[in-house]
Amino acid sequence: MISENLKNLRLRNKLTQEQVAEQIQVSRQAVAKWEKGESVPDLTSSIALANLFQVTLDNLVHYEDEGLGLDLPPKGKHFFGIVKLGERGQIVIPKKARELFHLQQGDRLIIVGDEERGLAIVPEEQMSQFFSLVKTPLDPPSDS
Template structure:
């Protein structure tokens, strides 16, 4: 799995094996062996690769985008899977998403929409925190 991820990330970032090798201080042949699955980078090199590609170490090693042809998401970004709409319009938020965002039963989610870009689901508490950041106080003299 890591070999496939390494190759996909390198191609996505439009880097050659030589460029990757130079950036993490190994030979091009070593990078080629990692991508072919003939060997595996040690922890230090895996950390350097994760940093180079701005992905988590866990995703570098474990992400399985084979069936979906997806690239590993950058750090802090997630692909939680697909949720199906139930008969009454309900969706189930995947467990990993609930864990990462600390969503518990009874929490409110804000559904945002853009006709061109689709839907977004934001925990209500995060939406209020965001709105508080962008609010500017209204002053009478500003009229």
């Protein structure tokens, strides 16, 4: 997995093996061996690679696209899998997503949509905090 992820990330970022090697201070041959699966980077090099490509260390090492053709996500972005829309419009949010975002039974979620970009699900509490930040008046009240 790490060998494929390294090669894909390098190509996506339009870098040569030599450029990657220079940036993380290893030899080009080391990068070539990692991409071929002949060896694996040590922890220090793995952390440097994750930082270089702005991905999590876990995704660098373990990510598999599972035949979906999805690239390794950048740090802070997640792909939790595919959910199926039920007969009455219900979906089940994957456990990993519920845990990461601390969602619990009974939490209220807001569904927002953009006809060009799709749907988003936002916890009501976060949306309320956002709205309170933008509720400032556009024009200050006049004194006249």
